[in-house]
Amino acid sequence: MRQRPRFPGPHAYDLVCHRPPRYSSRRGPAISTATVTAPAVELTGITKRFPGVVANRDIQLRVTKGQIHAIVGENGAGKSTLMKILYGMQRPDEGEIRVEGKPVAFHTPADAIAAGIGMVHQHFMLADNLTVLENVILGSEPRRAGVAVDFRAARRKIKEISDAYGLGIRPDVPVEELGVGDRQRVEILKVLYRGARILILDEPTAVLVPHEVDELFENLRGLVREGLTILFISHKLDEVLRVADAITVIRRGTTVASVDPKDMTARRLAELMVGSELPSPETRESTVTDTVVLSVRDLTVGGVDGRAIVEGVGFDIHKGEVLGIAGVEGNGQAELVEALMGIRPCTTGSLMLDGKDISGWSTLKRREGGIGYIPEDRHRHGLLLEAPLWENRILGHQTRRPNVKGPWIDRSGARADTRRIAEDYDVRTPGIDTAAAALSGGNQQKLIVGREMSGDPVLLIASHPTRGVDVGAQAAIWDHLRNARANGLAVLLISADLDELIGLSDSLKVILRGRIVADVDPANVTPEQLGSAMTGAGEAAAQ
Amino acid sequence: MSERNASSSGTPGAGGTGGVGGFRDRLLGRVKLSGWLALAAPLLAVLFAALITSVVLLIAGSSPLDAFDALAQYGTQPRTMAVILNSATMYYISALAVAIGFRMNLFNIGVDGQYRLAAVVAAGVGGAALLPGVLNILLVLVVAVLVGALWAGIAGLLKVKRGVSEVIATIMLNAIATGLASWLMSNHFGVLNGNELATRPIPADSQMPGMALISGTPQLVNGFLVVAIILGIAYYVLLNRTRFGFELRATGMSEPAAVASGIGVKRMIVTTMVLSGAVAGLAGMPELLGESHKYSNNFPSGLGFDGIAIALLGRNNPVGMALGALLWSFLSNSSNSLQMLNISKETADIMKGVTVLSVIIAYELVHRYRIVAEQRRAGQETAAAPAAEGAAA
Numbered sequence: 001m002r003q004r005p006r007f008p009g010p011h012a013y014d015l016v017c018h019r020p021p022r023y024s025s026r027r028g029p030a031i032s033t034a035t036v037t038a039p040a041v042e043l044t045g046i047t048k049r050f051p052g053v054v055a056n057r058d059i060q061l062r063v064t065k066g067q068i069h070a071i072v073g074e075n076g077a078g079k080s081t082l083m084k085i086l087y088g089m090q091r092p093d094e095g096e097i098r099v100e101g102k103p104v105a106f107h108t109p110a111d112a113i114a115a116g117i118g119m120v121h122q123h124f125m126l127a128d129n130l131t132v133l134e135n136v137i138l139g140s141e142p143r144r145a146g147v148a149v150d151f152r153a154a155r156r157k158i159k160e161i162s163d164a165y166g167l168g169i170r171p172d173v174p175v176e177e178l179g180v181g182d183r184q185r186v187e188i189l190k191v192l193y194r195g196a197r198i199l200i201l202d203e204p205t206a207v208l209v210p211h212e213v214d215e216l217f218e219n220l221r222g223l224v225r226e227g228l229t230i231l232f233i234s235h236k237l238d239e240v241l242r243v244a245d246a247i248t249v250i251r252r253g254t255t256v257a258s259v260d261p262k263d264m265t266a267r268r269l270a271e272l273m274v275g276s277e278l279p280s281p282e283t284r285e286s287t288v289t290d291t292v293v294l295s296v297r298d299l300t301v302g303g304v305d306g307r308a309i310v311e312g313v314g315f316d317i318h319k320g321e322v323l324g325i326a327g328v329e330g331n332g333q334a335e336l337v338e339a340l341m342g343i344r345p346c347t348t349g350s351l352m353l354d355g356k357d358i359s360g361w362s363t364l365k366r367r368e369g370g371i372g373y374i375p376e377d378r379h380r381h382g383l384l385l386e387a388p389l390w391e392n393r394i395l396g397h398q399t400r401r402p403n404v405k406g407p408w409i410d411r412s413g414a415r416a417d418t419r420r421i422a423e424d425y426d427v428r429t430p431g432i433d434t435a436a437a438a439l440s441g442g443n444q445q446k447l448i449v450g451r452e453m454s455g456d457p458v459l460l461i462a463s464h465p466t467r468g469v470d471v472g473a474q475a476a477i478w479d480h481l482r483n484a485r486a487n488g489l490a491v492l493l494i495s496a497d498l499d500e501l502i503g504l505s506d507s508l509k510v511i512l513r514g515r516i517v518a519d520v521d522p523a524n525v526t527p528e529q530l531g532s533a534m535t536g537a538g539e540a541a542a543q
Numbered sequence: 544m545s546e547r548n549a550s551s552s553g554t555p556g557a558g559g560t561g562g563v564g565g566f567r568d569r570l571l572g573r574v575k576l577s578g579w580l581a582l583a584a585p586l587l588a589v590l591f592a593a594l595i596t597s598v599v600l601l602i603a604g605s606s607p608l609d610a611f612d613a614l615a616q617y618g619t620q621p622r623t624m625a626v627i628l629n630s631a632t633m634y635y636i637s638a639l640a641v642a643i644g645f646r647m648n649l650f651n652i653g654v655d656g657q658y659r660l661a662a663v664v665a666a667g668v669g670g671a672a673l674l675p676g677v678l679n680i681l682l683v684l685v686v687a688v689l690v691g692a693l694w695a696g697i698a699g700l701l702k703v704k705r706g707v708s709e710v711i712a713t714i715m716l717n718a719i720a721t722g723l724a725s726w727l728m729s730n731h732f733g734v735l736n737g738n739e740l741a742t743r744p745i746p747a748d749s750q751m752p753g754m755a756l757i758s759g760t761p762q763l764v765n766g767f768l769v770v771a772i773i774l775g776i777a778y779y780v781l782l783n784r785t786r787f788g789f790e791l792r793a794t795g796m797s798e799p800a801a802v803a804s805g806i807g808v809k810r811m812i813v814t815t816m817v818l819s820g821a822v823a824g825l826a827g828m829p830e831l832l833g834e835s836h837k838y839s840n841n842f843p844s845g846l847g848f849d850g851i852a853i854a855l856l857g858r859n860n861p862v863g864m865a866l867g868a869l870l871w872s873f874l875s876n877s878s879n880s881l882q883m884l885n886i887s888k889e890t891a892d893i894m895k896g897v898t899v900l901s902v903i904i905a906y907e908l909v910h911r912y913r914i915v916a917e918q919r920r921a922g923q924e925t926a927a928a929p930a931a932e933g934a935a936a
Contacts (some may be wrong), residue, residue: 382800
């Protein structure tokens with residue numbers, strides 16, 4: 001049953017020699033024997049709906065036993081929902097799950113564990129003050145004589161597992177003394193201890209530094225060598241290409257391709273993830289003027305550990321200009337936006353809006369000063385989901401007409417203006433007393449765009465303005481951005497959608513590890529070139 | 544496209560149902576029910592509570608029908624109606640204080656300490672009769688409000704400056720308030736009269752006059768009823784019609800959204816705690832100014848915890864809490880009439896507990912029904928029109 005013999009003759013040097021050459025040669029035998037084995041997990045036609053949105057639609061996934069199967073997709077593409085379905089945390093509305101050929105229906109994660117599926121969460125779920133041993137057995141303690149915890153048996157079993165898979169776990173060390181990589185191994189061991197044969201790893205490398213990533217991949221290969229199956233969720237394409245035996249791409253809630261990493265490049269994978277059949281966001285006739293609206297100099301944002309998340313960033317945005325920031329997610333874009341909005345502490349550098357120094361201003365004052373804000377996560381930062389639409393109209397504009405008169409809420413004013421926004425921005429809703437949560441993502445976003453445009457902004461900060469919205473709403477939002485730009489609005493556009501960035505922006509900057517690493521002319525750049533500039537590979541080419 | 548849509552729709556711990564808001568949001572009335580569901584929940588709760596209470600009575604060997612009959616008779620006597628109104632006034636003010644915090648996701652468990660400390664200091668100041676007549680009443684009220692506000696403000700500051708959970712801080716401040724109150728009584732305000740240590744009574748010209756509202760009984764209705772009604776209206780207006788109230792509710796519904804909207808969340812926390820404490824300070828005033836006119840060991844205790852239960856009963860709604868306070872007061876006062884039927888008076892406490900639980904369970908059931916129905920509807924709609932979603936991929 002094992003795809004990969006423990007000591008593959010021609011590749012025996014893999015086990016001796018460490019690091020670079022290994023992963024290129026490793027894949028060969030794995031793929032060739034894959035076809036003869038039954039799939040460890042097979043999903044057919046999985047669909048999951050939430051009010052107003054379809055999270056997963058007609059998912060097709062076949063995971064071969066004894067492989068590392070990567071699932072890639074942008075944030076919000078539906079990867080996590082899919083994994084929650086597979087782990088029994090959500091139930092699909094339609095479709096079938098088969099584990100090792102048998103159809104299953106999971107009601108709780110306990111069912112999934114019983115079927116041999118284990119999940120290693122992105123955020124570790126370990127009690128710091130307990131030892132590794134205690135953490136591992138927590139919740140499934142072996143008993144002696146029905147009452148006492150049989151630590152000896154547990155220690156033996158942990159040792160066995162750790163040795164079998166080369167995890168190198170010391171059972172009696174308190175977890176608080178372990179580093180991140182060790183903690184992750186403890187999490188993996190916890191899952192193995194409960195008898196999992198299929199492991200789901202949700203963004204396992206997000207918290208690791210490069211050499212820990214190497215160690216993790218080493219461990220993962222050890223696990224599949226022993227016949228385990230691994231589902232590896234990630235949006236880091238280079239890592240996926242290094243470690244995976246098979247890749248499934250998810251876009252907009254559905255599986256769009258199953259590919260062999262051997263014939264893939266990071267660029268082609270990125271294309272599959274982002275898709276290219278979207279309506280064109282093209283804007284070509286320039287409306288850029290000489291008037292600088294926002295001038296940022298030497299902006300630095302410190303992180304919790306004192307390391308800078310954004311470092312020395314500087315740019316100007318002019319009236320009528322859209323400045324796009326391209327970058328792989330997690331390279332400081334979110335922190336940059338929060339620093340501009342005055343939400344994030346530990347910020348240094350100078351911020352000038354219309355010639356006024358705003359670096360000391362509060363978020364409210366910046367908003368009143370003419371900054372509109374379309375936040376990245378509309379549910380967390382942009383809306384009060386349980387509140388009616390007209391109260392959401394007030395949010396962020398709670399000091400201005402037509403929403404308030406002095407200290408009083410102007411109900412009729414706010415309500416009338418909400419009706420206007422719903423009309424002008426085509427927010428499809430039964431009425432303005434409907435709760436924001438009841439609207440679809442696209443209509444929620446149109447409401448936010450309408451609201452932010454209604455404050456007469458001079459600068460609009462738009463973070464992923466069309467993420468997770470349907471094509472119709474996307475085109476409408478692009479239209480609104482174009483019109484506002486033609487009327488002299490300055491826009492800072494952050495997006496993961498490269499077509500959107502190239503099409504809408506008048507100028508583009510690439511951010512990598514918190515620094516601006518390249519200036520790109522959107523008129524002469526392809527998504528492929530931009531994509532490689534974002535990973536740092538094509539810096540020279542882009543400049 | 545929507546894993547975030549599903550997972551971020553509620554507060555942390557919202558569970559995986561993908562509905563609007565978590566249990567806590569529903570519990571604290573931040574999610575509104577509409578239409579017939581708004582009526583179904585309380586009806587279900589009353590039925591449920593009556594059922595459980597009947598079972599308890601049967602187990603205790605008494606007839607539920609007799610007990611309910613005795614309660615009904617008791618509740619319809621003119622004198623008891625006045626008594627019920629009077630204690631409901633205190634319960635209501637206390638519930639308002641708790642609800643102000645609840646609306647912002649702040650759990651002010653310390654209403655109990657705040658009202659007692661406020662009552663001791665206000666009784667001491669009032670008994671000293673520094674000002675004549677009505678001015679003394681005003682002085683007593685101002686002192687009570689200030690003491691309550693300051694005491695709650697400590698918890699607010701601790702949360703903002705040091706990240707101390709307001710639940711822990713207010714519970715501990717309750718304990719400190721108890722000690723501080725007895726120290727104040729024995730060393731400053733208290734006068735030993737026989738065996739009883741009490742503050743000097745507030746002079747007759749500075750007492751809150753009662754109202755002969757209910758005919759057929761000499762029992763007067765406490766004048767503070769009017770104050771409680773005004774406070775209820777003020778609570779509604781403040782939360783629903785003012786910018787401050789909007790900011791308070793917005794912070795309660797989503798702190799990240801409030802931050803992104805330029806609401807000073809830290810300032811709101813302190814202000815809300817202070818406001819909650821100020822109202823809490825008034826909770827003991829009906830008793831002090833309208834009934835006993837002094838603070839002694841007989842002063843009502845545990846009002847703050849009654850307030851928490853009533854705020855939950857009334858879902859933080861000003862009218863709902865008024866009904867809850869009346870029901871609570873009715874049950875508290877009726878225990879004696881049960882004793883006449885040889886039913887132990889603790890049965891009334893069981894009824895109170897059962898009522899709170901029934902309300903929570905009934906509302907939760909109705910909310911879940913609504914979420915499932917909504918999901919089914921959304922599912923049908925999106926299944927019927929997959930074209931819009933499908934066009935993308």
